[in-house]
Amino acid sequence: MQTESIVKVKSKFVKSYQAGFPLILKDAILNIESLTKEGMIVQLVDEKSQFIGKGYYGKQNKGYGWILTQNKKEKIDQSFFEGKIKKALAKRKDLFNSTQTTAFRVFNAEGDGIGGLTIDYFNGYYLINWYSEGIFAFYDYVIDSLRNLVEYEGIYQKKRYDTGGKYIEEDGFVDGKRGQFPLIVKENDVNIAVYLNEGAMVGVFLDQRDVRKTIRDQYAKGKTVLNTFSYTGVFSVFAALGGATKTTSVDLANRSLDKTKEQFSINGIDTETQDIIVEDVFQYFKYAVRKKKMFDMVILDPPSFARSKKRTFSAAKDYKDLLKEAILITEKEGIIVASTNGANFDMKKFKGFIDQAFKESNVKYSIKEEFSLPSDFATIKQYKEGNYLKVVFIQKH
The missing domain is CATH 2.30.130.10 (PUA domain)
Known part of the structure; x- marks a missing residue:
């Protein structure tokens, strides 16, 4: 090059x-x-x-x-990229063969040998995420590798760095045929609507696959579930399909209402039977305390950093206080699913936040299960920050 x-x-x-x-x-x-x-x-x-x-x-x-x-003689060229992508595709063979799951990560940046690049698969479509102008310089190598290695309906891309308005694309379409959106994908036999042609987000975070399945299969039956920072409500859909008596989804973004309704509808769930609320989560906590509303399960999956008109939330600084708010409205023996994608602290520190929150609330608890990234989100031990996801199922006593 x-x-x-x-x-x-x-x-x-x-x-x-x-x-x-x-x-x-x-x-x-x-x-x-x-x-x-x-x-x-x-x-x-x-x-x-x-x-x-x-x-x-x-x-x-x-x-x-x-x-x-670390090989001085190795060339960073087309065959280098193709070799790395080919190896990554082979590792996901079981997922490609699955009829129950048709959305997953096929290339996970440094975990698969090329930092700054991820590729996701959505039922015949590939989505490339470029995390810097530097990796985007290898555009042809990546596209040609996919053309040589896989059959696809289409390829889309998202530039996740500040382009200064230089690369304004209508919808991120790259090759093949344009998708009909929403594109319906499956995750453990649950339908999820995704949009590869809208902004930075597609409608689901693929790294939570194991967590969603666990909620549906082991925890939701007969429970009232509060899903905070609910985005498009996919956690709520899994809970409802697992037999939850009622789900309540709360998110500040206006788009969350229609997006959540859509996710319920494509799974045959009447949206009138569920609560979908557009509101600041912290305001909702205050409302729930005032109205003495209690839940059997509270799902906390905030962004690692968020800003609303009234406050700034940083997972590293504020997660403990968020947990204290959740403890107040969780029934005795209820479950709090505490999740964070904050890469700047590890599971040990996260458990420290949990312990502090319960001690300061004067409430006993036990940890039921823990999750980090699923297998398709490959990581390497030399780069611990890459293994960013931390999820803990906590039972309040």
């Missing part, structure tokens, strides 16, 4: 890179001026110019790119 630029790494970072840490940190680079154009291939060397690894420059969150290989 381009000539390789040499990037010198500060000595204190060398060991972790040699051990396989993949993110090129801004703080680790000595000669930042050598990074001139996103997408350029970079060779990382130590202060004595000894080779460490090779990757690309692309600004993403805290990083300045990703290491792709």
Whole structure:
């Protein structure tokens, strides 16, 4: 692609890179001026110019790119990308063969060997997520790899970085034939409506597949369920199909009302039998306390960071207080499903928030189950931040 630029790494970072840490940190680079154009291939060397690894420059969150290989002779070209994608597809063979689930992740960034790139599968359609201008420079390699490796109805893409308005696409369509939306996919035999052609979100978070199944199969029967930060209400649909007596879905976004109704409808559930409320979750908690409303199960799946007119929510700072609000309206022996995608703290710290919340509420609890990412969301042990999902089923005593 381009000539390789040499990037010198500060000595204190060398060991972790040699051990396989993949993110090129801004703080680790000595000669930042050598990074001139996103997408350029970079060779990382130590202060004595000894080779460490090779990757690309692309600004993403805290990083300045990703290491792709520790083999100096390996070329970052079409066959490199195709090899990584082919390997990832083979790992998901069982999911491709499933008739019960037709939506899953087929390529999970650094977990499958290329940081900054994810590819999801939705019933014949592939959705590519580009997380930096740097990875987007390899567009042709990725598209050609998919063309060579899979049969598809169509390919869509989403650019999840600030494009400064440069790449304004009507709907993200790339190749094949345009989808008819909503596209109906299945997850463990439940219908989900997705839109690959609308904004950043498609209508479901695929990383919660195991959690939704567990709610439906083991916890929902005969229960009243409150689903907060409910987005398109998919947790509520699973709860209803699992025999919940009533679900209440609460989300601040106006679009959540119609989107949630749609998810119920495509599963044959009368929306009139469920409550769908457009409101700030924290305001709803206050209302529920005032009205003495109690629930057998409360699902908490907030974004790691959110801002409304009245408050800012950060999972790392505010999750404990969110839990305390949920404890107040959860029945005795009821279940709280506490979930976070905050990558800046681990499960141990998350359990610490849970423990604090219950202690400060003077309520006893026990942990019933824990979940992290499902198998299609591949991760590597050298990059713990990549394993971001933490879900704990808590029983209030």
